[in-house]
Amino acid sequence: RPAAMAADRSRSPTTELAVAQTSAREKITRMACMGLHIFNPEWQNTHGGVPRGKQFSASFKDVTMKIYGTDEQLTFPVQTCTRVLDVKEALCSALMVDPFTLEFLEKRGCTVRKQRDTEEIARTVTVKGLVSFKPQPHKWPHPAGVIGAGYNGLKTLMIYAKSGNSDIVCFDRNAQVGGYCWITAANKTSKLQTEFGSFHVWWGQELVQENCGYPQGWSTWPHKAEILRHFQYAAEAYGILPHIRLNCNVAKLDILPDAAGSTDSMDSQYLLHVAPLDKQGEGEDLVKCSMVWSYPGSMTKNRIVDYPGEEEFGGEIRYGMGDDCPYDKLAKTNIAVLGNGAFAVENVRTCCEYGCDKVYIVTRRKNLAAPRLPCWFVHQAPVPVPGRLVLDMFKPMYDLCGFGDPWTFYAVTASTNRQHVQISQASRFGIGDVTFLAVAYGKCEYVEDTVKRVTRHTLHLNGGRKLEGVTIVLKSLGLLGDFAVDRLHRMKKMVGDFCGGDWRRGVPPHDTG
Ligand SMILES: Cc1cc2nc3c(=O)[nH]c(=O)nc-3n(C[C@H](O)[C@H](O)[C@H](O)COP(=O)(O)OP(=O)(O)OC[C@H]3O[C@@H](n4cnc5c(N)ncnc54)[C@H](O)[C@@H]3O)c2cc1C
Structure with missing residues (x-):
């Protein structure tokens, strides 16, 4: 008795409706995947609830399409009102062929007729002008x-x-x-x-x-x-x-x-x-x-900048790309890294790894650097991460190492309630784990200024400050197009x-x- 009731219930109108809806959804999905238009009955032209003009049927049927001269055939759902041209266009964009080269043939009784583009597509069609239902690569004469x-x-x-x-x-x-x-x-x-x-x-x-x-x-x-x-x-x-x-x-x-x-x-x-x-x-x-x-x-091309007095400096002045860095001289020295792009941040890490005493990042403007986890998060995100979320993710690290409030950096333009923000920075974020640590431990200092001239082991900055006891300068002043x-x-x-x-x-x- 319970089994019979279950069987009865499975044929209930509600179940039937649900099954029909699921099947319609599947067909609509297949049509959409093929690039076919889907007609919604609500779009029927009506006036005061009375249908006017040509009526379209949105019910579904299966079309079996064969390729002339081959055994290949394809069965796919369409709506009764789907026109020949619709199917031609979908085939053409999927298979990269010209729609005007295709002919759809329909067998009626003992005759075969060519379907017109404006007709509803027949249930069984033979298509002329296709080689296969798989896209055919163009044969190029050369590699x-x-x-x-x-x-x-x-x-x-x-x-x-x-x-x-x-x-x-x-x-x-x-x-x-x-x-x-x-x-x-x-x-x-x-x-x-x-x-x-x-x-x-x-x-x-x-x-x-x-x-x-x-x-x-x-x-x-x-x-x-x-x-x-x-x-x-x-x-x-x-x-x-x-x-x-x-x-x-x-x-x-x-x-x-x-x-x-x-x-x-x-x-x-x-x-x-x-x-x-x-x-x-x-x-x-x-x-x-x-x-x-x-x-x-x-x-490949460093931005080359020469400062007055470089010949008196008496230490190393390099560009810090490739193995241009004087590794054997980095230990126990004060180093100035000029610029604040990703390679400046990279050079701070190199200097710390080689045991420098102090590294100054001398930069016109302090750029945002990315802590590791927000960097991962942004890179794995399938859609761009909102700027507000990015800055909020930066904040814990910035607070921990006294790096400043990310919302106040020059690159950030935000509404007063911090709901809307645009981040616009000429250089991409350096990934600054080591820089953050170095700042937290006082090993790295950001100096927002530019170099005016150089004397022996000293950088004279345009703002009036002097960085003394510096023996190595690494110019990470950006890269140029070639x-x-x-x-x-x-x-x-x-x-x-x-x-x-x-x-x-x-x-x-x-x-x-
Ligand atoms: C230190 C460093 C760290 C980086 N870290 C990251 C990172 O963590 N994450 C990230 O996303 N990106 C990073 N990048 C950037 C990333 O490495 C580059 O974007 C990527 O490797 C570039 O690859 P590419 O093939 O475009 O160019 P390249 O690696 O520059 O290769 C170009 C090649 O073209 C050849 N070539 C050019 N012209 C000719 C010609 N006329 N005839 C013959 N050959 C020619 C050159 O010989 C060269 O080998 C880093 C880059 C560097 C330098």
């Missing part, structure tokens, strides 16, 4: 060229490899993969600052799942050598090393027009002049590419990430992730 085998170049090669396209070739000036940033710009104490949630070692969710997992046995903050090892490991795991030509420079790029003389058409090509750097006297190789991705790096990249591409402007708007020549300026 895709990648300039640079740093983080970004490697990642691009890995994405090509993962999608099954091995028609790629990459060029780099270095003798190993990893790029300028980690081979040259990082110093021997440099560590990855933003870790797993955001950076190199995590190749992106879609890539890490397969060949290249998070490396085992890493230090908490992986250092330069570990990161370079990981680049090599990842390149091997994805089988992209044979596609990379190291020790060579792409010295020139010509655009070869198509047969009709056009440089805009898909048949135009790029000719790369590739000069070997390791073989004296060997000429350039000419390599044709159908598209070119350039990742030449953006941290116009050699513009010249290589003969580039006048960027349109989005593309060189002069040419969608086959990407020069993505910086990774957003």
